[in-house]
Amino acid sequence: MPATPALPSYASGTSDVPLLGDTIGDNFDRTVAAFGDRDALVDRDPGKRWTYRELAADVDTLAHGLVSTGIGKGDRVGIWSPNRAEWTILQYATAKIGAILVNINPSYRSHELEYVLNQAGVRMLVAAESFKTSDYAGMIEQVRPKCPGLEYVVLLGTHSWAELMDAGRGGDPALLAKLQAGLSADDPINIQYTSGTTGFPKGATLSHHNILNNGYFVGELCNYTEADRVCIPVPFYHCFGMVMGNLACTSHGCCMVIPAPGFDPKATLAAVAAERCTSLYGVPTMFIAELNDPDFATHDLSSLRTGIMAGSPCPVEVMKQVIDRMGMAEVSICYGMTETSPVSTQTRADDSVERRVSTVGRVGPHLESKVVDPESGLTVPRGTPGELCTRGYSVMLGYWEEPDKTAEAIDAARWMHTGDLAVMDDDGYVNITGRIKDMVIRGGENVYPREIEEFLYTHPDVLDAQVIGVPDAKYGEELMAWVRLREGAEPLTTEAVREFCQGKLAHYKIPRYVHVVEEFPMTVTGKVRKVEMRQQSVTLLGLEQVAAQRHA
Incomplete structure (x- = not known):
């Protein structure tokens, strides 16, 4: 008998609860x-x-x-x-x-x-x-x-x-x-x-319709009622x-x-305790700061039941500590992007801890997800890496007054192409394994290297610049610029580059590391090999341990 073909990497979120x-x-x-x-x-x-x-x-x-x-x-x-x-x-x-x-x-x-x-x-x-x-x-x-x-x-x-x-x-x-x-x-x-x-x-x-329903169904999966108080x-x-x-x-x-105008770990912990919050949100960086606050133990967090960790890859150990030390037994991981209002996949309260620390959950209610071959666009079998796409009520109307850019992101069948590499398992749980695009996620902020490269080109001594993300224990990723200098230019320090960016770029877009080179690693067709640059940078900066950290 012929072997049964593997299930395709496609899932739809069924729900008894109608869309608003x-x-x-x-x-x-x-x-x-x-x-x-x-x-x-x-x-x-x-x-x-x-x-x-x-x-x-x-x-x-x-x-x-x-x-x-x-x-x-x-x-x-x-x-x-x-x-x-x-x-x-x-x-x-x-x-x-x-x-x-x-x-x-x-x-x-x-x-x-x-x-x-x-x-x-x-x-x-x-x-x-x-x-x-x-x-x-x-x-x-x-x-x-x-x-x-x-x-x-x-x-x-x-x-x-x-x-x-x-x-x-x-x-x-x-x-x-x-x-x-x-x-x-x-x-x-x-x-x-x-x-x-x-x-x-x-x-x-x-x-x-996009954002009201997304907020509503994220709340539904957190089991919110009028009794909840969300920090x-x-x-x-x-x-x-x-x-x-x-x-x-x-x-x-x-x-x-609202615990404070900007993130402050002490203010957040104090707000949870004083207001008896049942849910707490944050990117991993925020939870790390709260767990490491010297006064952490003095705050009564016993009211916490749930919360959401999202925005960048969630370190497994941090997730476990949030459950054990903060009492957030039902904490959820969400994955998505601004263009999808934002959440596409979410872990559920009854998912095992292993599921919640090793995946970004499964497709949300009334949404569809699939993993496709980036070249052919065809849906790959379960367990095979490819590009994650999402479709449904959450997909944006488009980029404001940029129809060409919209058409690049949303195909004719209204699938939003995320640019993220993912694997869907037999039960429909998704694991994000990398990015097709060069986007860097620093502490929950999406940064596109091209924008920073364009800016660095305006420096009088810079001939060429390539920006990559390198692993970072605090922010998930940090920015590193590889630069080639014009002939006769003075050596360029990291401090000088950061000073050049100060006040002109948002702080999270300013490269933390700068590496001056004669040439970039290239493919035979003349494309810059950013993958190789990342590998070299991990060694160069001694980040092997950080790079080996497990994430969902």
Whole structure:
């Protein structure tokens, strides 16, 4: 008898729970009606808290304020700020009137800000005045003359924010209801910029349907109810914060807890203890910092039940410690990308510890996953490596005003090609084994080497530059630049390169290591062999032990 052919690497997420068909505003109103008196939002830094009814009042006031300035459906409103309550209030206010929220990474510097404001056509920018080393107000002033479409700048905590809120007080609820009723769940509602291989970020455009359902089903797989309190130290500008965090909470009536504006391990542990959080989010770097905090043992984390670790490969030992020492018995690993709203696969609470430390789970409800041969595009048999693709409600509408780039990422059958190499086992669990593209994931931030290479080319002494990711115990990966210098140039130090990048590139895009070479390793066809460069770099930097660490 002929052998039975192996199952294809394809899986679909069946579910008894239907997809949500409403807009974010309508879904939020439903939660407010059901859980009005329950805690909705706690912002620990200024010590403010809101019930769902109080949060709804502020959201509606801000929505009226936006309308009073002429902001309406389809207009782009930028948000450039670390985590704070106003970020969340603006997220829901823009959703209620159909304005498209444009998330701007708080680490961006002036040239990145200018590009995003112009590319998205941002009419209003809401921003913090400053945070840590970032003078947002100063950078906005610098780029404003070069952004003709930018009509309004509102700085949080200043007169301009108070004015915007005041303008919305006493607004007609019937007007807001009418605007809300005119929206479709398939309308674009959010643009998130992801580092681009062409040197500039691309704006992944997401609908109500995309992100509301993704937040909802991530919350479903974490078994959220209105009794849950979720500590969100991950940034709101990223899907991890605003979708898996905020939308997972508001679609279930949970409480959102902001431990601090930026990640702080002490503040996070203190927030979990004081607010009796049942769930905690983070990239592996964050959990490592919390577990290693000298005062870790003094915090009562007994309320924790679950949480999510995602954003970069999760070290097995860290995952085990999170379960054992933090009591997060039901902790989940999620995998995805901004372009898929973001989660495609997730481990379940009833998965074995081995599954949860060695895979990124299986396909989410109402989604499809497959692993294909990158050359032929055909689905490979289970157990065979290939490129992971995902399809379903979560796939973005496209890259903002970049149809060619969209067509490169999403094929004619609406499969999103992730560029990640993966293996699907017989039970449908996925293991990420590498990347087809050269993308580096540093502490949960996606970095495309091409963008940094393009920038390094502007250095007067650099003839050519190649940027790679090398293993790092703290961030998962760190950036290393291999550079060839122009004839007669002075030797170039790592410090000099970092100084050249300072203030012009976001901190996580600045190479940690610099290696000056005469030539790059090349293939016979003249392509740079980055794989070989990585191998050499591991030896060169003495990172063999870090490289050998097991990840899910």
